[in-house]
Amino acid sequence: MTSASPPPPPEPSADDSAAAQELGTGLPGIRSWRTVYALVFSIFVLWVALLSWLTVAYA
Amino acid sequence: MNALDYLVLLGVMLGIIAYGLWRTRGRRDLHTYLKGEGNTNWFTIGLSVMATQASAITFLSTPGQGYESGIGFVQNYFGAPIALLIIAAVFLPVYRRLKVYTAYEYLGRRFDAKTRLLGAVLFLTQRGLGAGITIYAPAIVLSTVTGWRLDATILCSGSLVVAYTVSGGSAAVNLTQKYQIGVIFIGLFAAFAVLLMKLPAGIGLGDALAVAGGYHKLQAVDFSFDPDKRYTFWSGLLGGMFLALSYFGTDQSQVQRYLTGSSVRESRLGLMFNAVFKIPMQLFILMLGALVFVFYQFESPPVHFNGPAWQHAAQHGAGEQLRAIEAEFKTAHADRQLQVRAWVAARQAGDTAAAETARAAALAANARTEKARADTKAALTAADPRAVTNDSDYVFITFILSHLPHGLIGLLVAVIFAATFASKAGELNALGSTTTVDIYRHIVRPDATDTECVKMSRWFTALWGAVAIGFALFASLAENLIQATNIIGSIFYGGVLGLFLLAFFVRQVQGTAAFWGAVLAQALIIAIYALRKTVPILDFSYLWYNVIGCGVCIALGLLIQGAIHLRRSSRQAGAAA
Numbered sequence: 359m360t361s362a363s364p365p366p367p368p369e370p371s372a373d374d375s376a377a378a379q380e381l382g383t384g385l386p387g388i389r390s391w392r393t394v395y396a397l398v399f400s401i402f403v404l405w406v407a408l409l410s411w412l413t414v415a416y417a
Numbered sequence: 418m419n420a421l422d423y424l425v426l427l428g429v430m431l432g433i434i435a436y437g438l439w440r441t442r443g444r445r446d447l448h449t450y451l452k453g454e455g456n457t458n459w460f461t462i463g464l465s466v467m468a469t470q471a472s473a474i475t476f477l478s479t480p481g482q483g484y485e486s487g488i489g490f491v492q493n494y495f496g497a498p499i500a501l502l503i504i505a506a507v508f509l510p511v512y513r514r515l516k517v518y519t520a521y522e523y524l525g526r527r528f529d530a531k532t533r534l535l536g537a538v539l540f541l542t543q544r545g546l547g548a549g550i551t552i553y554a555p556a557i558v559l560s561t562v563t564g565w566r567l568d569a570t571i572l573c574s575g576s577l578v579v580a581y582t583v584s585g586g587s588a589a590v591n592l593t594q595k596y597q598i599g600v601i602f603i604g605l606f607a608a609f610a611v612l613l614m615k616l617p618a619g620i621g622l623g624d625a626l627a628v629a630g631g632y633h634k635l636q637a638v639d640f641s642f643d644p645d646k647r648y649t650f651w652s653g654l655l656g657g658m659f660l661a662l663s664y665f666g667t668d669q670s671q672v673q674r675y676l677t678g679s680s681v682r683e684s685r686l687g688l689m690f691n692a693v694f695k696i697p698m699q700l701f702i703l704m705l706g707a708l709v710f711v712f713y714q715f716e717s718p719p720v721h722f723n724g725p726a727w728q729h730a731a732q733h734g735a736g737e738q739l740r741a742i743e744a745e746f747k748t749a750h751a752d753r754q755l756q757v758r759a760w761v762a763a764r765q766a767g768d769t770a771a772a773e774t775a776r777a778a779a780l781a782a783n784a785r786t787e788k789a790r791a792d793t794k795a796a797l798t799a800a801d802p803r804a805v806t807n808d809s810d811y812v813f814i815t816f817i818l819s820h821l822p823h824g825l826i827g828l829l830v831a832v833i834f835a836a837t838f839a840s841k842a843g844e845l846n847a848l849g850s851t852t853t854v855d856i857y858r859h860i861v862r863p864d865a866t867d868t869e870c871v872k873m874s875r876w877f878t879a880l881w882g883a884v885a886i887g888f889a890l891f892a893s894l895a896e897n898l899i900q901a902t903n904i905i906g907s908i909f910y911g912g913v914l915g916l917f918l919l920a921f922f923v924r925q926v927q928g929t930a931a932f933w934g935a936v937l938a939q940a941l942i943i944a945i946y947a948l949r950k951t952v953p954i955l956d957f958s959y960l961w962y963n964v965i966g967c968g969v970c971i972a973l974g975l976l977i978q979g980a981i982h983l984r985r986s987s988r989q990a991g992a993a994a
Contacts, residue, residue: 384682391685395502398692402498405696406650409491409637416630 418563418818418826425827429600430834434581437593441585447867450586450874451518451850457588457677461595462687465674466665467694468594469843471601473555473836475702481809483706487634491700492648493960496658497665501692504666505685507921512672513681518854519847520672520917527920529928530859535935536916537855540669543909544848548881549888550905551841552578554810555833556889561725562814571889574837579882582842583875587850590842591677597835604825604832605705611821612708617715617758624761625711631760631776632783634707637700647958656960659967663910665691667917670847709816714757714779716820720746721793722811726804735800739793746789753782841885849878907959908946911966912939918967919974926978934974942966 383394418426448455457465482490517523521540525533552575560567581589616625629635639649646652665671665688678684720743721727731739760775794806817829853874858865865873912935919926919934926934942962949956 382682383686385686391506394685394689395506398498398502398689401693402495402696405700406495406638409700412635413637413639416626416635417633 418830419823421823422827422830425824426831426834429828429831430577430838433593433596433600433835434577434838436596437589438581438585440592441588447518447870447874449588450871451673451854455677456679457591457683458679459683459686459690461591462675462678462684463690463694464598465591465594465677465843466671466687466691467698468598468601468836468839469670469674470664470840471598471698471836472551472840473833474551476601476605476833476836477555477558477810477813479699479702480706480709480813481811483634483703484710484812485706485809487629487632488637488700488703488707489639489648491637491696491703492639492650492653493657494661494696494699495650495653496655497661497695498692499654500658500661501665501688501695503662505688505692508666508917509675509684509688510681511921512676513684517676519669519851520667521669521851521855524916524920525855525859528916528931532916532928532932532935533855533859535932536667536913537851539909539913539935539939540667540851541848543905544668544670544844545881545884547905548844548848548885549890551837551844552885553889555837558810558814559830559833561723562811562818568890571886574834575841575882575886575889578838578841579845579879579886582845582849582882583878586874587673587677587846590846591674593842594839597839600828600835601832601839604828605702607825608817608821608829609701609705609708611825612705612712612816615712615716615820619765620715620761624764625708627764628711628714628757628761629707632710632780634710644957647960652958652960656958656964659914659963660907660910660960663914663963663967664906667910667913668847669851670843673847673850674843706813709812712816712820715754717747717750719815720789721797722808722815723805724811724815726797726806726808727793730797730800730804733800735796738796742789742792742796746786746793749782749785749789753779753786756782845878845882845885848881849874852877852881904946904959907962908942909939911942911963911968912936912970914963915967915970915974919971923971923975926974927981930978930981931970931974933977934970934972937973938966938970941969 383389383391385394388394388397479490512520512523515523515526517526519537521533521536524536552571556567556570556574559565560570581593585593613622613625626635639646640651641649642651643649675684675687678687719727727739730736756775756779760772760779763769763771763775794808797804797806814833817826821829853870857873857877858870862869915938916931916935919931942965945955945962945965946959
């Protein structure tokens with residue numbers, strides 16, 4: 359049984375690398391901007407939770 | 418301030434400016450003058466965005482707010498992270514793709530020339546009105562407490578910031594802002610450390626927080642729906658989000674900062690940096706104020722933090738009354754000091770009942786000191802009805818000058834100037850760019866070359882600088898300074914944000930409908946502000962102006978577009994018949 363070898367990936371053009379640079383986050387372990395936004399939003403929620411705790415703890 | 422303080426102050430300020438100018442020398446074409454080299458990284462953008470917003474008012478007024486009312490003002494910034502996420506995901510890629518110099522250029526491409534002009538004029542009006550505040554605010558406070566001449570302080574600081582902004586353009590502004598915000602953070606952390614070290618022996622951060630909490634200074638979040646409260650979670654989240662969306666997304670002083678990025682990625686990360694650090698930064702500054710309040714539970718505070726105003730009134734007929742109030746204040750403070758020490762000792766010993774009794778006694782003594790402070794303000798007003806009696810802007814600078822070691826005083830005064838320069842430079846840079854790109858090149862001289870535009874941009878920047886210095890020289894402010902700045906912003910931002918939201922999200926609305934929607938929304942907000950004292954229902958938190966202005970602009974834009982569409986349809990039907 360033979361299997362067809364996959365076609366070689368196209369050579370990246372200058373346009374492609376520029377687009378990739380624009381689209382990629384460049385952050386280690388985080389590939390999509392949606393993940394970055396979710397992370398930032400989670401930090402915001404954490405701050406609100408911390409401040410709510412501060413309000414109650416020192417009431 | 419002694420020679421060492423002046424050496425630190427001048428060394429830091431002039432050093433940063435000289436370095437910024439040297440690094441950005443020889444910028445001649447329009448693109449580099451307005452947008453820098455286009456190679457700015459995310460960290461510089463993040464600090465630059467932060468520095469543009471954090472004016473000297475932030476570092477004088479915000480600790481004063483923490484001292485007087487506690488840290489609840491932090492809720493004002495709850496909307497900022499969400500707004501920055503929206504801007505990074507939606508606004509930024511469009512600005513970058515269209516390669517605009519100003520945010521209002523985008524309105525011209527999406528709508529028409531008159532809407533672009535409206536956006537630019539609203540920005541110039543709003544920034545022009547607030548132009549003097551960022552120079553005046555630190556100058557009045559510094560000149561009052563140091564004895565420097567007010568006009569000389571305004572002229573020196575104003576001229577210096579105008580000179581390097583005109584000379585170096587956007588790149589110099591970004592670069593100097595990076596180091597200025599660095600100085601600001603170093604200064605604030607140093608002040609925080611000294612504050613903790615100056616607390617009485619045996620009293621640590623935990624005790625200080627407990628005392629601040631006992632005086633209700635740590636009420637950070639209020640989930641109530643009471644519209645009379647100026648800062649709640651909801652007004653901060655919704656009103657604050659609209660304010661931040663307008664400010665970061667449509668105000669050229671901010672848009673210009675992140676358009677200097679080398680890619681969408683760098684600009685986005687710069688915005689995310691602010692989304693993450695904006696709340697902790699404001700919290701830290703407010704906490705500094707709350708801890709200064711705790712510090713003055715153990716040290717003797719002045720009865721009125723604007724000492725020269727007190728002395729002026731004392732020398733002009735109110736001396737006897739003011740000294741009697743001061744004596745009562747000192748007696749009440751001595752009692753409060755005893756009770757607070759007993760409270761902390763009982764707390765440390767784990768005696769809850771004794772701690773609660775001492776706390777109640779401390780609160781009662783504190784009420785007496787507050788009454789004495791209120792009586793002082795009444796006496797100052799009686800002596801001179803024009804006297805500005807709000808002394809909260811003087812709290813932090815009084816602490817700096819009275820309790821920090823020499824050298825550090827110079828550094829903290831440098832913090833105030835660094836913040837003035839950083840925010841003013843960003844504003845002037847944006848005012849010059851908008852006047853050049855959206856007025857001069859768009860309307861006056863459409864065929865102007867880049868060289869002419871750079872030359873005109875320098876002139877316009879200098880002109881706006883002169884306007885700002887002029888306003889500052891003749892200004893007189895009655896309210897808390899940071900609130901005055903936010904109120905001016907809120908009056909104008911709602912309508913402009915409505916325009917941009919229509920442009921980004923409502924494809925069917927065209928130029929004429931958007932234009933009239935924004936004009937009518939702006940007129941409504943100005944009417945609400947003007948009538949707020951005579952019509953009680955209109956006297957609500959200014960943060961809601963952003964929401965109302967934006968909502969009315971969008972609703973009217975849709976209605977007017979619907980009416981235009983109906984009229985066209987009926988005309989076409991008539992023509993066909």
